[in-house]
Amino acid sequence: MLRSFFITLSLAALLLTSGFATVPSTPQTKDTLNIGFVLYTKSNTPGTLFARWTYANVYSGPGIATGGPRDGFAGKYHVRYFYEDGEFSDEYDLVIEKSGDFYNVSWISNGKVLARGVGMEVDNGLAVGWRRVTD
Numbered sequence: 001m002l003r004s005f006f007i008t009l010s011l012a013a014l015l016l017t018s019g020f021a022t023v024p025s026t027p028q029t030k031d032t033l034n035i036g037f038v039l040y041t042k043s044n045t046p047g048t049l050f051a052r053w054t055y056a057n058v059y060s061g062p063g064i065a066t067g068g069p070r071d072g073f074a075g076k077y078h079v080r081y082f083y084e085d086g087e088f089s090d091e092y093d094l095v096i097e098k099s100g101d102f103y104n105v106s107w108i109s110n111g112k113v114l115a116r117g118v119g120m121e122v123d124n125g126l127a128v129g130w131r132r133v134t135d
Helices: 002-017
Strands: 036-042 049-055 059-066 075-082 088-099 102-109 112-122 125-132
Touching: 036 112, 049 075, 059 088, 088 112, 102 125
Parallel strands: none
Antiparallel strands: 036 049, 036 125, 049 059, 059 075, 075 088, 088 102, 102 112, 112 125
């Protein structure tokens, strides 16, 4: 019980100090990759996507994107992500743009693009690899 309290406290501290809460604000070591993955699947509710995400195989959880188009994946959404324990992680304006057979994806907060990714449709949804924008 005490261990889970300290883990929760540590995650909360990361949320408060990070511009992209699923990414730790501490300097990355050579073993930490600035790579994430998310799988978006369609909900029964039009314009809503479910998300399952991971960052560097260290952080992960579910999410939900709302406000998108009735059909397809391309469009503008508002997405909220959570950690595995159900705690809120962060939220963004999510822009998914179709580019031929593939997709360009951006995560935006306060008008600033914080992460970019590329994706493709798979049997179960839209698979996207992404990275935090550092430049």
